[in-house]
Amino acid sequence: MSTMHDVALRAGVSxxxxxxxxxxxxxxxxxxxxKVNAAIAELGFRPNSVARNxxxxxxxxxxxVLPQLSQPYFSSLAEAIMREAERHGLTVLIEVTDGDAxxxxxxxxxxxxxxxxxxxxxxxxxxxxxxxxxxxxPTVFMSERAYDAPVDRVAMANREGxxxxxxxxxxxxxxxxxxxGADHSDLPERSAAHLRLAGYQDGLRDAGLPCLPELxxxxxxxxxxxxxxxxxxxxxxxxVPFDAVVAFADALALGALPAVREAGxxxxxxxxxxxxxxxxxxxxxxPSLTSVAPGTxxxxxxxxxxxxxxxxxxxxxxxxxxVVADFELMLRESTVGGMAAWGGA
Amino acid sequence: MSTMHDVALRAGVSxxxxxxxxxxxxxxxxxxxxKVNAAIAELGFRPNSVARNxxxxxxxxxxxVLPQLSQPYFSSLAEAIMREAERHGLTVLIEVTDGDAxxxxxxxxxxxxxxxxxxxxxxxxxxxxxxxxxxxxPTVFMSERAYDAPVDRVAMANREGxxxxxxxxxxxxxxxxxxxGADHSDLPERSAAHLRLAGYQDGLRDAGLPCLPELxxxxxxxxxxxxxxxxxxxxxxxxVPFDAVVAFADALALGALPAVREAGxxxxxxxxxxxxxxxxxxxxxxPSLTSVAPGTxxxxxxxxxxxxxxxxxxxxxxxxxxVVADFELMLRESTVGGMAAWGGA
DNA sequence: TTGTAAGCGTTATCAA
DNA sequence: TTGATAACGCTTACAA
Numbered sequence: 270m271s272t273m274h275d276v277a278l279r280a281g282v283s284x285x286x287x288x289x290x291x292x293x294x295x296x297x298x299x300x301x302x303x304k305v306n307a308a309i310a311e312l313g314f315r316p317n318s319v320a321r322n323x324x325x326x327x328x329x330x331x332x333x334v335l336p337q338l339s340q341p342y343f344s345s346l347a348e349a350i351m352r353e354a355e356r357h358g359l360t361v362l363i364e365v366t367d368g369d370a371x372x373x374x375x376x377x378x379x380x381x382x383x384x385x386x387x388x389x390x391x392x393x394x395x396x397x398x399x400x401x402x403x404x405x406x407p408t409v410f411m412s413e414r415a416y417d418a419p420v421d422r423v424a425m426a427n428r429e430g431x432x433x434x435x436x437x438x439x440x441x442x443x444x445x446x447x448x449x450g451a452d453h454s455d456l457p458e459r460s461a462a463h464l465r466l467a468g469y470q471d472g473l474r475d476a477g478l479p480c481l482p483e484l485x486x487x488x489x490x491x492x493x494x495x496x497x498x499x500x501x502x503x504x505x506x507x508x509v510p511f512d513a514v515v516a517f518a519d520a521l522a523l524g525a526l527p528a529v530r531e532a533g534x535x536x537x538x539x540x541x542x543x544x545x546x547x548x549x550x551x552x553x554x555x556p557s558l559t560s561v562a563p564g565t566x567x568x569x570x571x572x573x574x575x576x577x578x579x580x581x582x583x584x585x586x587x588x589x590x591x592v593v594a595d596f597e598l599m600l601r602e603s604t605v606g607g608m609a610a611w612g613g614a
Numbered sequence: 615m616s617t618m619h620d621v622a623l624r625a626g627v628s629x630x631x632x633x634x635x636x637x638x639x640x641x642x643x644x645x646x647x648x649k650v651n652a653a654i655a656e657l658g659f660r661p662n663s664v665a666r667n668x669x670x671x672x673x674x675x676x677x678x679v680l681p682q683l684s685q686p687y688f689s690s691l692a693e694a695i696m697r698e699a700e701r702h703g704l705t706v707l708i709e710v711t712d713g714d715a716x717x718x719x720x721x722x723x724x725x726x727x728x729x730x731x732x733x734x735x736x737x738x739x740x741x742x743x744x745x746x747x748x749x750x751x752p753t754v755f756m757s758e759r760a761y762d763a764p765v766d767r768v769a770m771a772n773r774e775g776x777x778x779x780x781x782x783x784x785x786x787x788x789x790x791x792x793x794x795g796a797d798h799s800d801l802p803e804r805s806a807a808h809l810r811l812a813g814y815q816d817g818l819r820d821a822g823l824p825c826l827p828e829l830x831x832x833x834x835x836x837x838x839x840x841x842x843x844x845x846x847x848x849x850x851x852x853x854v855p856f857d858a859v860v861a862f863a864d865a866l867a868l869g870a871l872p873a874v875r876e877a878g879x880x881x882x883x884x885x886x887x888x889x890x891x892x893x894x895x896x897x898x899x900x901p902s903l904t905s906v907a908p909g910t911x912x913x914x915x916x917x918x919x920x921x922x923x924x925x926x927x928x929x930x931x932x933x934x935x936x937v938v939a940d941f942e943l944m945l946r947e948s949t950v951g952g953m954a955a956w957g958g959a
Numbered sequence: 960t961t962g963t964a965a966g967c968g969t970t971a972t973c974a975a
Numbered sequence: 976t977t978g979a980t981a982a983c984g985c986t987t988a989c990a991a
Binding site: 282283285286289298301320322324326 | 976977978979982983984985
């Protein structure tokens with residue numbers, strides 16, 4: 270690899286002048302700039318970011334801490350964030366914690382000091398630990414739960430999204446709408462469940478419908494397909510009549526689909542089903558699944574804007590800022606019907 | 615952040631002695647080592663990897679270049695590689711090309727020189743470009759196509775996997791087995807299709823069955839669900855009788871499932887279906903899908919072993935090495951039947 | 960066993 | 976507008 274020194278020699282200028290050109294500093298005459306650029310091109314010079322980072326103390330690498338990568342929501346979030354980071358001239362270093370609360374803090378302790386910033390989807394972090402993290406490195410959380418810590422946070426429109434989803438079902442004439450994935454603990458880490466349940470209640474209230482406890486299905490916190498299927502089976506066994514299912518996650522909804530079919534009910538003719546997250550599986554399931562798209566691209570954009578702000582601007586406010594991304598209702602066959610997923614005519 | 619200097623001052627020793635302790639060099643007396651370690655602990659000192667890398671010229675960061683991340687195979691591959699890299703003390707920097715051939719080379723040109731090594735899933739790279747890449751940075755390809763270049767490569771057992779899959783179907787009594795996803799071009803980038811087709815033919819030959827051209831379905835190179843569904847519909851329209859489908863990718867198979875059902879055929883009673891890749895969707899589809907698991911964990915392990923070898927050992931052979939990972943047949947409902955995907959009794 | 964001095968490739972300071 | 980020189984935090988000779 271050629272260095273600035275080589276370029277300087279070749280262009281017949283000083284090291285510092287090359288540095289000026291590379292960094293687009295203003296005070297360089299046009300002829301000089303051209304000479305230097307020519308030398309850079311001839312030598313195929315690329316600035317050594319390691320040396321630059323050492324010197325500036327600034328690091329253009331931001332960490333992205335996720336509980337998993339092999340899960341559609343996280344991998345597309347990661348993709349969106351990498352795309353966005355590139356626009357900011359930042360490189361993303363992804364770290365996976367497997368949802369281990371201890372690993373989350375350990376990882377930040379280990380890598381945090383040598384990162385320019387941190388984007389984190391925290392899972393097991395306490396308020397105190399969140400404060401610790403923010404002290405180590407400029408941080409933005411992407412999380413549904415609130416923290417008692419001065420940390421910026423980007424969240425989904427959990428409540429509004431489900432509320433709109435319920436409204437959609439009501440508009441189609443469904444009235445006995447079940448909620449799948451509820452939680453009645455006070456655990457802050459179940460905030461997504463709490464907010465979505467609140468949205469469900471809002472939606473019913475909007476429509477003047479009662480909120481019937483027997484239609485609210487608590488489930489295991491691990492929102493997988495089996496959990497969704499089990500929830501619906503319980504509902505059916507109890508003999509509770511229902512004509513729609515608002516699942517708090519696509520995976521729950523995708524488990525609900527076969528469970529509904531098992532009972533001999535057609536989707537959406539007899540029972541409408543919808544989820545949350547707008548994962549690929551929702552788009553391609555059979556029937557395709559109506560879902561709330563949480564605005565991943567916007568989440569990425571806002572998260573990087575907030576982080577960049579904290580990384581560059583010392584006047585960033587002390588208190589944590591909260592940005593809630595817009596949602597979008599993706600209407601598909603599981604509520605509005607239509608042709609089969611792969612149906613020709 | 616405290617530096618070695620601070621630690622040295624605190625421990626009352628020289629900079630170099632601290633360096634010795636940090637790097638576990640032998641010639642340090644036990645008392646000194648303890649003093650230094652105490653100081654390190656008190657100050658919470660972490661060696662600055664940027665400075666270290668600059669000085670040593672060695673970089674403990676390896677690039678991972680993938681066409682996508684938001685696709686199950688790639689995100690689980692990435693996860694496996696990160697896990698494995700950690701065992702080698704390496705950090706993984708993921709880069710996504712969106713399958714753009716130009717972006718692949720540009721990315722390597724841009725970041726390659728400042729990476730310790732490179733793991734790449736090439737898509738549009740020519741032989742010449744592959745040689746260029748390998749000249750820039752120690753590289754291991756994870757790819758089904760062979761390159762006329764001295765680059766190590768880790769591949770799936772494409773041919774053997776499909777061969778075994780056909781054998782499995784034959785053992786269940788299926789005899790008119792269709793191949794879905796074939797390609798009859800000579801394009802090297804379609805190697806996966808070519809190898810899997812060869813495996814299909816092997817399997818038929820093993821069983822003494824003829825290879826009927828009308829059962830070999832060429833498809834679009836983009837192995838998605840719609841493509842799979844379209845292929846099967848064509849087969850059905852032509853009135854070709856078949857009792858099994860070996861799809862060259864899970865996505866094709868997942869498209870085949872509804873297409874088969876559309877025709878009023880039951881899976882697997884009347885038509886068995888299987889795929890390749892063992893994605894999550896295969897595991898959770900309805901019915902769950904028999905598939906060839908390509909040994910992702912092993913691919914990650916071998917890829918890092920080869921790369922580490924090239925990064926550290928100058929005696930690594932000049933010629934490119936090839937490692938083919940073991941496959942595993944994941945037998946599920948779409949061939950062996952059984953309870954419904956989520957079925958209780 | 961321990962310490963001193965030099966240098967990795969860049970940017971920042973200050974003077975020309 | 977340009978350039979000489981120091982410095983970022985660490986490791987690697989080479990001495991002591």
